[in-house]
Amino acid sequence: MYKILLVEDDKNIQDLIFNYFTKKEKGLFDIDIASDGEEGLEKVYENNYDLLLLDVMLPEVDGFEICRETRKESDVPIMFITARSNESDVLSGYALGCDDYVIKPFPFPVLYEKAKALINRSKGLVRSKIFTSGDISLNPNNGIVISDGKEVKLTATEYGILKVLIENKGMIISREKLLDIVWGYCSGTDERVLDTHMRNLRKALGQNGKQIKTVIRRGYKIED
Amino acid sequence: MYKILLVEDDKNIQDLIFNYFTKKEKGLFDIDIASDGEEGLEKVYENNYDLLLLDVMLPEVDGFEICRETRKESDVPIMFITARSNESDVLSGYALGCDDYVIKPFPFPVLYEKAKALINRSKGLVRSKIFTSGDISLNPNNGIVISDGKEVKLTATEYGILKVLIENKGMIISREKLLDIVWGYCSGTDERVLDTHMRNLRKALGQNGKQIKTVIRRGYKIED
């Protein structure tokens, strides 16, 4: 559940956005509404939003001012939604540190997807990147492998093998393919090195090493 | 210096974007160009870009396909820039995991600011903040590094290395990437300089130098 603050003085647009955002995928977004800039700033200070949707022309304090004040101490994602489409207004918005500047009118589904994309980006959730198999998890982003809750230190080769297996969980990966992917070639004579690395990898994973099955004559696979 | 890949078949637009982006704030952006989708995908695989600008309608492999393939293993920021303005096309783009969908024609300054905002967001640099790792803190605003409560004077190279590591705390940064980011290239012969700088950096940080771990064959990382 992500919390969004909408600062917009037009009741009609308030309702339309509120309805679209709260009903589309139930429970994904929770929307707070402020009808003028002063109220908007107060809410920003008092809450911890995941996204601000700011109209620019507002009573009391305008959207640009809200953005400027907010950016002094927060990197919360900010999108302007406004009818002011002058290039110079758009550039002003970006200069103040907004993330997107959407010009009215716009299709609600597009605004919705923009909001989702931006929130995901801000939380580093663009691609769900942690692979798991049983109690083993591998995060290709930082290269950390966890088995039974403890980080295990793998060598580069072991890591490469595990990555291929876990990315293709359940599939049998042939020895040739493993040699090819991890070493970049497939010679043949020294093909037995893989045995040793598989053994070391299994040992490093402890109890969970058993998740790596050998399928005789066909390769290896990992299964939870 | 951020690296951008532009995949666009129209030579004219290629030139316009290239010129605008490379000349505006000199050295902020470095632009690679691919004229068809196949070349684009190759470049994505071979390089480490900070942003992809993808046209949708392309020879060989279209922009959507590039996005889909890229997202299988990367969360690099992606912006579509295309004349296809149907709502369903826009939604397709977001469904594939893009960060923004810009409809042609657009003012170059706006595209430029969008690119900057997105890259900053992706790197967590929206608001400059103080990075910490254990008892080390680095303030990119004034370039001051504090270790164990005392300011330590780092050389520019040492500072650059620490900054990259601490901005990506916990992640393994490859030697190539460090060389590339800090020196702007990656030659190969004189690659061993890094060893020395890492040692000097660790020594300068005193006890806390131990927070910088070397991950053999894969790079270095900092952890608290």
Add this chain to the structure above:
DNA sequence: CAATATCTTTAGATTATCTTCAGATATATA
């Protein structure tokens, strides 16, 4: 232009990791 600080190069020492090997064990096939 000298003095100083910083960066880069080099090469030997020290590890970590990879590979090889040979015998043991398991599995397929006839």
Add this chain to the structure above:
DNA sequence: TATATATCTGAAGATAATCTAAAGATATTG
């Protein structure tokens, strides 16, 4: 069941990556 084939294991040797230290090159400062 016998035999051939495939994989596992453990130890040791080979290779490659990183660390260290010291000296030469370059840049910066007064």
